[in-house]
Amino acid sequence: MRIAIVYNSTGKSNKVYKKLQAMLEENQFTIDQKQPDIVISIGGDGTLLSAFHRYAHILDKVRFIGVHTGHLGFYTDWREYNIGELIESLKTDNGEYVQYPLLDVEVYYKNKMNPTHFLALNESTIKRVDGTLVCDVHIRDEQFERFRGDGLCISTPTGSTGYNKSIGGAVLHPRLEALQLTEMASLNNRVFRTLSSPMVIAPDEWIKIRPIDTDDFVLTIDQVVTNETQVEELRFKIATERIRFARYQHTHFWSRVEDAFLGAKQSKS
Numbered sequence: 001m002r003i004a005i006v007y008n009s010t011g012k013s014n015k016v017y018k019k020l021q022a023m024l025e026e027n028q029f030t031i032d033q034k035q036p037d038i039v040i041s042i043g044g045d046g047t048l049l050s051a052f053h054r055y056a057h058i059l060d061k062v063r064f065i066g067v068h069t070g071h072l073g074f075y076t077d078w079r080e081y082n083i084g085e086l087i088e089s090l091k092t093d094n095g096e097y098v099q100y101p102l103l104d105v106e107v108y109y110k111n112k113m114n115p116t117h118f119l120a121l122n123e124s125t126i127k128r129v130d131g132t133l134v135c136d137v138h139i140r141d142e143q144f145e146r147f148r149g150d151g152l153c154i155s156t157p158t159g160s161t162g163y164n165k166s167i168g169g170a171v172l173h174p175r176l177e178a179l180q181l182t183e184m185a186s187l188n189n190r191v192f193r194t195l196s197s198p199m200v201i202a203p204d205e206w207i208k209i210r211p212i213d214t215d216d217f218v219l220t221i222d223q224v225v226t227n228e229t230q231v232e233e234l235r236f237k238i239a240t241e242r243i244r245f246a247r248y249q250h251t252h253f254w255s256r257v258e259d260a261f262l263g264a265k266q267s268k269s
């Protein structure tokens, strides 16, 4: 079994990386950063996002494992003191995994034939900082609304606890195959109107966004930010690709949500 390790720049992650690498070598695992079967990320959810983007071209061959060196994350459920157990699980691995939906983003430019293609694990947002973002939102190929405001966010189920949640989106169980569209500060008055609530679309639907008289905006794909001009249309749908996590232990999704946002020790009275 070939294993790649991705870690963030904190001192703690570096220590855990060294310990893990030594233990993997002791147990005859091959460290292979190029063609791994398993990618272990050490750090936080952000580190796992980076690991995902680094290996996005071989998603059908690779499974991920997240070790957290800070608080419990949504993609990281192993603790550094469980590394011994993790090694044991790797030794008895029989290929088990759990997989989650990803977001497929296509950007069509006015002056180019072929779209640029991205995959997001959490979400994609389009935003404008200098002036209002104006765009037409289509569900499937039907015009739905004209949006005016700061921006829009399209998130995956596992991304629903990220940016989406901060802007009032619902938390979606990751077994649901659905995308969520959430607004950032929409203008709503007698003249301009949007739905104003987060929307969850069905697995066979897609969202198209066409910027109106907007030459420049910011496009984010997870933690990656680009400045866009000359965009004709953006298309968002559930990707055919999936992300797979090696499933050796399982934290119940709602326990994780409770732990992350409410605090496990919170009084229930």
Ligand code: NAP
Residues within 6 Å of the ligand: 043, 044, 045, 046, 047, 049, 070, 073, 074, 122, 123, 158, 159, 160, 161, 162, 163, 164, 166, 221, 222, 223
């Ligand atoms: P970051 O600024 O460190 O991320 C912001 C926070 O979001 C971190 O605490 C991160 O956890 C957490 N996070 C990431 N994915 C999550 C998920 N699926 N569910 C719950 N929390 C999650 O930047 P980053 O670490 O590179 O992560 C990029 C992500 O940050 C974006 O994809 C977006 O979801 C989120 N974000 C949120 C806001 C906002 O809430 N206003 C703004 C921009 C970006 P760790 O500390 O474990 O990394």
Ligand code: MN
Residues within 6 Å of the ligand: 044, 045, 046, 047
């Ligand atoms: Mn982070």
